[in-house]
Amino acid sequence: MGCETVQVTTSVMQYGYRIIEDMIEGFSDYMALNGIDSVSELVGRALPQLVSAEDLDRSTIEYPRFRREFCISCGRCYISCYDGGHQALRIDGKTRQPVMDASKCVGCQLCRLVCPAGAITAGTRVNKK
Secondary structure (H helix, E strand, O other): OOOOOOOOOHHHHHHOOHHHHHHHHHHHHHHHHOOOOOHHHOOOOOHHHOOOHHHOOOOEEEEEEEOHHHOOOOOHHHHHHHHHOOOOEEEOOOOOOEEEOOOOOOOOOHHHHHOOOOOEEEEEEEEOO
8 A cells, every 4th residue: 555564463373474474475466467577666656545534434333244054163254353344243152153233233344264164254334423
């Protein structure tokens, strides 16, 4: 978006130092597929697409949708929401699956991003109450 340095901390805690090699390989593949010769060609490329906070539509929210049949009960969604989100998830004592408290959820979709099984998808956008 404009940075020249990337800091990785939580990923290393979750996946170990191997994640850095994976990120370098993935980024190199992306650059090769898109004909990019240097990282400097990407710096600032997203800036024209940025929208100011004042211009965002904050009258709606998109809650995550939990597809329980695909959940592997790994707890990653819970941990990410608890540590880096809004503590909107708890783990059900019987099923070991996440249960969302909509009054705490802000629709950040962090849980969806960390789910390794694809059990969390984007839900329907609704008006805030």
